[in-house]
Amino acid sequence: MCLMSFRYNKLVQLNMELDLNMKADLKLMIPGPTPVPEEILEVLARPPIGHRSPEFKEVLKDVYSNLQWAFQTQRPVYLYTASGTGAMEAALVNVLNPGDEVLVLSCGVFSQRWAEIAKELGLQVHLQEAPAGQPHDVGKLETLLKSEQGKTIKAVCMIHNETSTGVINPVEELAKVIRENSDALVIVDTVTSLGATHFKMDEWGVDIAVSGSQKGFMLPPGLSFLAVSERALQAHQQCSNPGYYFNFTKYEKGIAGATTPYTPAVSLIRGLQKALEMMKAEGIDGTTQRHLRNRDMVRAAARAMALPLFVEAEAYASPSVTSIVPPEGLSVDAIRAGIKEQFNITIANGQKDLTGKIFRIGHLGAIFPRDILMTIASLEVVCHQLGYSKAPLGAGIAAAQEVMIRHA
Numbered sequence: 313m314c315l316m317s318f319r320y321n322k323l324v325q326l327n328m329e330l331d332l333n334m335k336a337d338l339k340l341m342i343p344g345p346t347p348v349p350e351e352i353l354e355v356l357a358r359p360p361i362g363h364r365s366p367e368f369k370e371v372l373k374d375v376y377s378n379l380q381w382a383f384q385t386q387r388p389v390y391l392y393t394a395s396g397t398g399a400m401e402a403a404l405v406n407v408l409n410p411g412d413e414v415l416v417l418s419c420g421v422f423s424q425r426w427a428e429i430a431k432e433l434g435l436q437v438h439l440q441e442a443p444a445g446q447p448h449d450v451g452k453l454e455t456l457l458k459s460e461q462g463k464t465i466k467a468v469c470m471i472h473n474e475t476s477t478g479v480i481n482p483v484e485e486l487a488k489v490i491r492e493n494s495d496a497l498v499i500v501d502t503v504t505s506l507g508a509t510h511f512k513m514d515e516w517g518v519d520i521a522v523s524g525s526q527k528g529f530m531l532p533p534g535l536s537f538l539a540v541s542e543r544a545l546q547a548h549q550q551c552s553n554p555g556y557y558f559n560f561t562k563y564e565k566g567i568a569g570a571t572t573p574y575t576p577a578v579s580l581i582r583g584l585q586k587a588l589e590m591m592k593a594e595g596i597d598g599t600t601q602r603h604l605r606n607r608d609m610v611r612a613a614a615r616a617m618a619l620p621l622f623v624e625a626e627a628y629a630s631p632s633v634t635s636i637v638p639p640e641g642l643s644v645d646a647i648r649a650g651i652k653e654q655f656n657i658t659i660a661n662g663q664k665d666l667t668g669k670i671f672r673i674g675h676l677g678a679i680f681p682r683d684i685l686m687t688i689a690s691l692e693v694v695c696h697q698l699g700y701s702k703a704p705l706g707a708g709i710a711a712a713q714e715v716m717i718r719h720a
């Protein structure tokens with residue numbers, strides 16, 4: 313065979329390989345949207361049914377009841393046709409009046425979003441910031457609440473799992489200190505913690521909690537959930553401008569009649585029924601353990617590969633997403649592109665100030681050891697292709713395997 317035709321054949325073979333490889337499932341190893349299991353996809357593919365039909369009423373009854381289980385609350389949970397940010401806005405607009413003072417515990421891009429929404433709504437925002445990669449300090453919050461400034465605060469907004477850095481906050485302790493030192497409402501973003509770890513709305517004294525479909529609930533984007541305490545509902549009754557579409561009163565009535573105020577995302581809600589059934593079958597303890605195993609496999613692999621972890625301590629390392637600092641000389645873009653092009657796996661970049669400084673491996677929702685092993689092996693290949701030599705090929709995968717065996 314002449315050299316020209318050899319090269320041509322090799323090229324055709326490579327293209328075919330790439331083509332076939334790309335037909336392999338795209339694996340989303342990002343902290344949302346997360347992979348949607350086949351059982352749920354099958355339900356989502358069914359033709360829509362009438363949203364006022366008796367059949368859909370039965371679906372809603374089931375979903376409303378199981379959402380209470382997911383949030384661990386005796387109170388109803390509202391179902392919004394909106395992404396998580398819609399529910400965040402609903403949380404503030406329904407219980408606060410322009411000019412009210414709110415304290416935002418900010419530790420990254422998503423917790424900071426509370427402050428952005430509050431400003432748009434004409435609220436006075438006080439910030440208590442934790443450095444990126446660190447959780448909030450309960451003592452610092454207590455001191456602020458006991459100060460003159462603390463006395464006028466109507467609500468404290470916080471995040472359970474900060475997706476932009478990979479930190480989990482001690483919500484139970486933070487909520488406790490608020491309840492003991494103030495009358496402020498406790499408002500929590502549980503967008504990437506629900507379905508990954510324990511969250512106990514009633515027991516922890518949380519007044520409003522919001523979450524979204526495309527994370528631990530293993531669904532496509534499009535739904536958000538809002539759990540609301542009796543105290544928050546009372547604050548809603550004093551609210552001068554609660555808005556129309558997200559108005560709590562309408563959703564309370566909707567739930568009481570096993571319906572929704574407006575046309576909901578019928579197909580997604582049927583998918584949610586299936587997702588909640590699957591979540592209940594695994595149980596909150598089971599889901600929590602699986603996410604901790606996912607997290608520990610990734611963290612052990614990073615350490616074995618001598619890649620710095622952005623969040624150092626296990627005590628506040630997220631069960632949903634792990635941030636890793638790229639080694640010197642290797643860019644986040646090159647690592648992400650290599651993994652995507654050769655393995656059809658997506659991992660996330662850092663956000664805002666952390667863009668290009670960290671990459672994030674999501675392990676949230678329907679993610680299992682097979683997915684982690686595949687991702688770590690791909691990461692090792694790509695790092696070595698890019699010239700990384702601080703750890704031998706296979707060090708990361710062996711460490712992840714060991715964690716998996718130990719956790720079993």
Ligand SMILES: Cc1ncc(COP(=O)(O)O)c(C=O)c1O
Binds near residue numbers: 471502
């Ligand atoms: C913790 C957290 N809160 C809020 C949001 C915003 O949710 P959405 O993009 O669904 O509006 C996200 C999105 O990733 C998130 O991770």
